[in-house]
Amino acid sequence: MTAALIKTFLDSFCEENERDFSVVLSKRSPRQLKGKYVIRKKLIVLYPKSSENPFDLEQTALHELAHHLCWKRNEAQLLALRHQGKRLPRHGREFKDIYYDLLAALDWRHEETSEPFPSRQTPEEKLFFAIFRNSSSPCETVIGRKAK
Numbered sequence: 001m002t003a004a005l006i007k008t009f010l011d012s013f014c015e016e017n018e019r020d021f022s023v024v025l026s027k028r029s030p031r032q033l034k035g036k037y038v039i040r041k042k043l044i045v046l047y048p049k050s051s052e053n054p055f056d057l058e059q060t061a062l063h064e065l066a067h068h069l070c071w072k073r074n075e076a077q078l079l080a081l082r083h084q085g086k087r088l089p090r091h092g093r094e095f096k097d098i099y100y101d102l103l104a105a106l107d108w109r110h111e112e113t114s115e116p117f118p119s120r121q122t123p124e125e126k127l128f129f130a131i132f133r134n135s136s137s138p139c140e141t142v143i144g145r146k147a148k
Contacts, residue, residue, distance in 0.1 A: 001025070001048060001057070009058075010044070010065045013102055021068045023061075034060040037067035044068065062106060066099035073098070 003023040011019050021042040029047035034056070036045050044064040048057050067090075071078060074094055081087075089095070 001054075003046075006046065006057075006061050010061055013062070013065060013105060014069070018069060018072050020072075021065075035064045037064045037071075039067075039071055042068065058106070059103070062102045063099060066095055066102055069098050069102075070095045 003025050006025070007023040010021075010023065021044055023044045023046065025046050025048055027047070029049075034047055037043070038045065044061065046057065046061060046064070070092075
């Protein structure tokens with residue numbers, strides 16, 4: 001699995017103006033996290049495990065995308081809270097609404113195929129799943145500071 005393939009998959013859930021994020025895969029996972037979203041860098045970091053089910057990675061990627069979309073769609077409101085010194089809600093109502101919508105869209109795609117990451121069609125992707133098949137998402141949202 002490459003970051004570019006995951007980015008393409010995630011882009012298929014976004015409007016054109018919401019695709020301004022990057023995806024990175026990292027082998028170093030602090031505190032057993034599966035992923036995190038770094039707001040200042042608009043960066044989704046995923047920590048895939050070699051033994052992880054591809055469907056888990058898919059859901060983690062969507063979970064982190066929900067953080068990005070929540071930030072994009074509510075940026076002014078979230079910045080105002082931050083300016084007031086209030087904590088930003090990481091898994092608030094807006095986040096949950098977006099995440100559930102993403103999962104519903106994914107579920108609809110899975111009705112047509114039993115493959116994970118169903119938006120992908122290339123031979124390289126099919127090879128990945130042939131190899132990978134044999135072998136609520138903990139995450140962290142970082143807002144311009146080191147994660148604790």
